[in-house]
Amino acid sequence: MSPDQLIPSAPDPRSWEYADEFVALSPEVSAAREAALAGEWSPVGTGxxxxLTLLTRAINAHTVVEIGTDxxxxxxxxxxxxxxxxxxTSIDAESDRQAAARVAFESAGMRSNQFRLIAxxxxxxxxxxxxxxxxxxxxNGDRLEYVEYVSQALRLLRHGGMVVVNDALAENxxxxxxxxxxxxxxxxxTLDSIEETEEFMPVLLPVGSGLLLAIKE
Known part of the structure; x- marks a missing residue:
């Protein structure tokens, strides 16, 4: 068997689509996504x-910051x-995005003490x-400020905490x-800075438009 035959073939577009849609959105997230699309925003996809839900469950997250309210x-x-x-804690300079988020959270039955929206x-x-x-x-905010956001994330995270960078592949x-x-x-x-930071253990995933995950050791 040649070395090339030992390398598995990369997923084709059908496989990527199948993987991205494998876990259905909850009705609440689906409704929030539909409202965002109706408002001509570009929310994250199903995968x-x-x-994100799996990650907060996996690390038993109690305190979370999102930069960019989506x-x-x-x-x-x-x-x-x-x-x-x-x-x-959700931070965004655009009040209309935060207003949409408040509607989504309250419609999903989230209590007011489960989130704080900071404009x-x-x-x-x-x-x-x-x-x-x-x-x-x-x-997940202004892409031109990603380097500074990651620097702040390193300070904010506990040891064992995780930074997640959305759009890490920037649509190819x-x-x-x-x-x-x-x-x-x-x-x-931003990717280089995370890879070069000794305190971070990173991995880059081709989910959506790319997600970089890094644990603070």
Whole structure:
């Protein structure tokens, strides 16, 4: 058998679609996603939402920060993996996204003490949050500020906590060496900074538009 025959073939588009849709969205997250699409936003897809729920459940997350509210889709996905005593802090400068998130959370039966929505520029808000107090930080805001967000996440996370960077493959632009637009360059710099940080143990997953996960050791 040749070496090439030992290497499994990469999934084709049908397999990727099958994997992405394998876990159905809860009715609540599905409704939030439909509302976001109706508002002409671009919420995360089914596979990403399902993985966020699994991650908060897997690490027993009680305190979570999300940067970029995503009209409630990511926040609700995170909350559904947390226990009822957990608290999500969601930061976004756009009040309409936060208003949509509040509707999504309340429609899903989340209590007001399970989430706090902070309207403001993330780089103004994040330094005010407590060091080492969070189990998970989701980076999903302004792509041009990703490097700074990850730097703040390292400070905010407890040891054993996790940073999750959404859009880490930038819709296939990261793997294109000829693509040097601003967002692509910044996301590449973000990935490099995580890989080079000794405190992080990372993995890059081709879920949605790419998710980079890193545990703070």
């Amino acid at each position: 990403t939402a399902a993985l 009209a409630g889709v990511t926040g609700l996905s995170l909350l559904q993996g947390m226990d009822r005593k957990g608290v999500l 403001g520029m993330p780089l103004d808000v994040l330094p005010k949050l407590r060091d080492g107090a969070y189990d998970l930080v989701l980076v 632009r990261i793997a294109d060496p000829d693509n040097e637009d601003d967002e692509t360059l910044i996301i590449r710099e």
